[in-house]
Amino acid sequence: MLAGGVSLILVGMMISNFQMMIIGLTFIAFISLNGWIVGQSELEITRLVPHSNVYKGDLIEVSLTITNKSYRRTQLLEIFDNVPHEMKIRRGINQIRINLGPGQSTKLNYMLRCPLRGHFSIGPISVRHRNAFGLFVNESKIEDLCDITVFPQVRDVEDAMLRADVPKMYTGATTLRTPGPGMEFYSLREYLSTDPIRSINWKAFARTGEMMVNQKTRDAVTDVFVILDTREVSRIGTVLKNPLEMGASAAASLASHFLKRKDSVAMVTYGSRMDFLPPDTGDKQQYKVLSRLASVSPSGSMPLQAVTNALSPRISRGSPVFIISSLEGDGTTLPAIRNLSGNGHEVIILSPSSVDLERLVSRIPRMAYEVLKLERQNRLTAVSGYGAKVVDWMPDVELSQALVQSRG
Amino acid sequence: MELSEKKGEKTETLHIPVLRKKWQILALQITSTVSLLLLLKRMSDIYGPCSDDFILNNNANTWCPSYEHTRGLMWMENANGLLIPDFLLGVGQTGTMSMIGPLVLCLFATFAIERFWSSSQELQNRIKQVAAALLGAWVILPFLFSWIFATFSNGFHFPWNSNDSMNHIGELFHPLGLLGELVFLGIVFAPVLVGLIGIWGLSKRSISWVVGYYIIVIAFHAVLTFEPIVSEVDVGLRALPTQIGEGSMFGGLVSPLASSLLGVAILMLLFMESGTAAISHMEYAASLPEESKRDPEYIRQFNNVVNSHLIQLLVVVSLVGVTTALALAFDDLMISIVGILEGTQWTGQVKESLELQMTYGKVISAGLFIIAVAGLRFVVPWQIISGYVESGISRLRSN
Incomplete structure (x- = not known):
């Protein structure tokens, strides 16, 4: 409009035509007067997100309260809450056009779905002042970030674990005939100054006249090791369905299952480097496991044997080991599993079928598919020959169903 | 009472059919339509007449390329006759009355085109096929019938012949007459038709096209009436005066010519801004998901935005008119100020300077004034102040 106005004035001056000059002047006057209307972004915006930790596939309700605290109208503002592109808006919309008077406020509600695990941030909030006639646009940002952690999905594998051909030796807390923290009575002994008052056996005190305390039998727990393959090769497939996504969900489900049974769970991820989460029990450990799994991404090509060699001094004797890997592109798989089995560990391999996952994104000729499938079968058979229980996990099969199909 | 209030709240949504009945949107569309019609009227008043010399030197049946349709149609009528009835073309009428018939045609065409666009693709294809078949039949059938009937009386002959009764080729070109009539009508009424389609058929492009068209008309008129061009080729257009004249309207602020020209510019702005505003607001509403269209907060804010847009449109366009008028009269003010400083030779020269009151001086002084107005916002x-007033009013209301 400015260019048009100036051009009309200049052409009008050239040919002494008042009409063109007046139209040009009017356009320029229009722009000048529009400059008087300035939007303001001095707003108080608060974002309410009820849960900052959610599971993959969950919905998050986001609520923005926008208040104009100043003594001016905001004029036409477009409020846009920046949402990570990995999240999808399920209800409502993350933007609104407002024109708030002094002291007025409004609310913007929308619902997000989190189809991908990971650590994300909602925000910042973009505030765009658009002149009523669309002549001027002025954008500012309010750096209000809200961190969201999306954990992998946790499936219920209780029934599957009972029916599956996987070892049943880890039955949660088992008692050892040694004194220590636990639930069952072990013996009586004399009171020491360090003993808590509540452990005093008052009946024995009344009977003997001496302060006695109850000793409990120590509860021991089984250490379960879960090893998750996060190598570059685990990227094969779609964004939502690939060995890493399936594996992260399986690792979370298994860890959750065992932690619920009061077992101790250790988590190992390997890709470009190895990350080891030492065995522990309880809700805190579950949070650590889920947080670790939320942040894994496919990278690197670390061999499995390097992981098992590094782990061998830390794995408790007889502990079961779950390996979640497609077993692709790693020549050290067989010796690694042989070593683990040889050291007396129960090894269970959950192997997402990368051949079938690849078929989801690219067309593989039938003959090539058959050959690849045969190679994979041979690999799995060879692994099971070393005493490992192997689960060939197809993309369209649920984890609980896949666990039932284990073979050894 | 509460029930009816709740019912009222429920029916207010941001769906397009509901918005089309909303008074704010209708106000914008009606403002735009009225501006368009007034613009047509004012344009034809300013650019419609042919020059006095042309009228004196030619008879009433000759045509000059002014922004007026009846002269061209009358010229066609005298040549070959008209296919469209005179009352629909405005032939034989003068002034505003000559526009009534074509405007009715425009309204009908707008309605028909809107219905056509909103119909299914299948129906559109069928309508196109039927229209093409009718046009084809209109071109071919009269030619065939006249040729066949002529063969009964004159025997077999080719359809082209020096003998008029045996020459039928002319029948093929008969429909071209309609095209000619539409061209003459279109020169004046195409912007009205396209503008109405833009406003009511929600097309920003059409609205921009109309403004562009009017600017081109003005530019063509300016070039064709430019003195060096007229001395070479005089097409008979009436030139606008080179002097804008003394201010005699609104307390001596503007001259009748300036007021008339300013009116065209203001109407152009009003048409463009109100037309595109209605579309922009509806575009925004259409982009919202279903839940937000029913969300009371979104509806409240939409009302806020549209209401303030209406107020701003009214205030800004009025101020633009006043500012431009003041800007055009600013040279007089400057000369008056210089006139106060009497005594020197320079002030006397400035006071009597013609350049300051002619185009260059007027535009430069107007430009300075507008720059000063723009700077005043700081x-x-x-x-x-308006915020304090607004919050004071709302406090009083709440009390």
Whole structure:
């Protein structure tokens, strides 16, 4: 409009035509007067997100309260809450056009779905002042970030674990005939100054006249090791369905299952480097496991044997080991599993079928598919020959169903 | 009472059919339509007449390329006759009355085109096929019938012949007459038709096209009436006066010519801004998901935005008119100020300077005035003042 106005004035001056000059002047006057209307972004915006930790596939309700605290109208503002592109808006919309008077406020509600695990941030909030006639646009940002952690999905594998051909030796807390923290009575002994008052056996005190305390039998727990393959090769497939996504969900489900049974769970991820989460029990450990799994991404090509060699001094004797890997592109798989089995560990391999996952994104000729499938079968058979229980996990099969199909 | 209130709240949504009946949107569309019609009227008043010399030197049946349709149609009528009835073309009428018939045609065409666009693709294809078949039949059938009937009386002959009764080729070109009539009508009424389609058929492009068309008409008129061009080729257009004249309207602020020209510019702005505003607001509403269209907060804010847009449109366009008028009269003010400083030779020269009152001086002084007005926004805290007033009013209301 400015260019048009100036051009009309200049052409009008050239040919002494008042009409063109007046139209040009009017356009320029229009722009000048529009400059008087300035939007303001001095707003108080608060974002309410009820849960900052959610599971993959969950919905998050986001609520923005926008208040104009100043003594001016905001004029036409477009409020846009920046949402990570990995999240999808399920209800409502993350933007609104407002024109708030002094002291007025409004609310913007929308619902997000989190189809991908990971650590994300909602925000910042973009505030765009658009002149009523669309002549001027002025954008500012309010750096209000809200961190969201999306954990992998946790499936219920209780029934599957009972029916599956996987070892049943880890039955949660088992008692050892040694004194220590636990639930069952072990013996009586004399009171020491360090003993808590509540452990005093008052009946024995009344009977003997001496302060006695109850000793409990120590509860021991089984250490379960879960090893998750996060190598570059685990990227094969779609964004939502690939060995890493399936594996992260399986690792979370298994860890959750065992932690619920009061077992101790250790988590190992390997890709470009190895990350080891030492065995522990309880809700805190579950949070650590889920947080670790939320942040894994496919990278690197670390061999499995390097992981098992590094782990061998830390794995408790007889502990079961779950390996979640497609077993692709790693020549050290067989010796690694042989070593683990040889050291007396129960090894269970959950192997997402990368051949079938690849078929989801690219067309593989039938003959090539058959050959690849045969190679994979041979690999799995060879692994099971070393005493490992192997689960060939197809993309369209649920984890609980896949666990039932284990073979050894 | 509460029930009816709740019912009222429920029916207010941001769906397009509901918005089309909303008074704010209708106000914008009606403002735009009225501006368009007034613009047509004013354009034809200013650019419609042919020059006095042309009228004196030619008879009433000759045509000059002015922004007026009846002269061209009358010229066609005298040549070959008209296919469309005179009352629909405005032939034989003068002034505003000559526009009534074509405007009715425009309204009908707008309605028909809107219905056509909103119909299914299948129906559109069928309508196109039927229209093409009718046009084809209109071109071919009269030619065939006249040729066949002529063969009974004159025997077999080719359809082209020096003998008029045996020459039928002319029948093929008969429909071209309609095209000619539409061209003459279109020169004046195409912007009205396209503008109405833009406003009511929600097309920003059409609205921009209309403004562009009018600017081109003005530019063509300016070039064709430019003195060096007229001395070479005089097409008979009436030139606008080179002097804008003394201010005699609105307390001596503007001259009748300036007021008339300013009116065209203001109407152009009003048409463009109100037309595109209605579309923009509806575009925004259409982009919202279903839940937000029913969300009371979104509806409240939409009302806020549209209401303030209406107020701003009214205030800004009025101020633009006043500012431009003041800007055009600013040279007089400058000369008056210089006139106060009497005594020197320079002030006397400036006071009697013609250049200051002619195009260059007028535009430069107007430009200076507008720059000063633009700069005043940093000085006048009008938004804070209006904010205090607004919050005071709302406090009084709540009390």
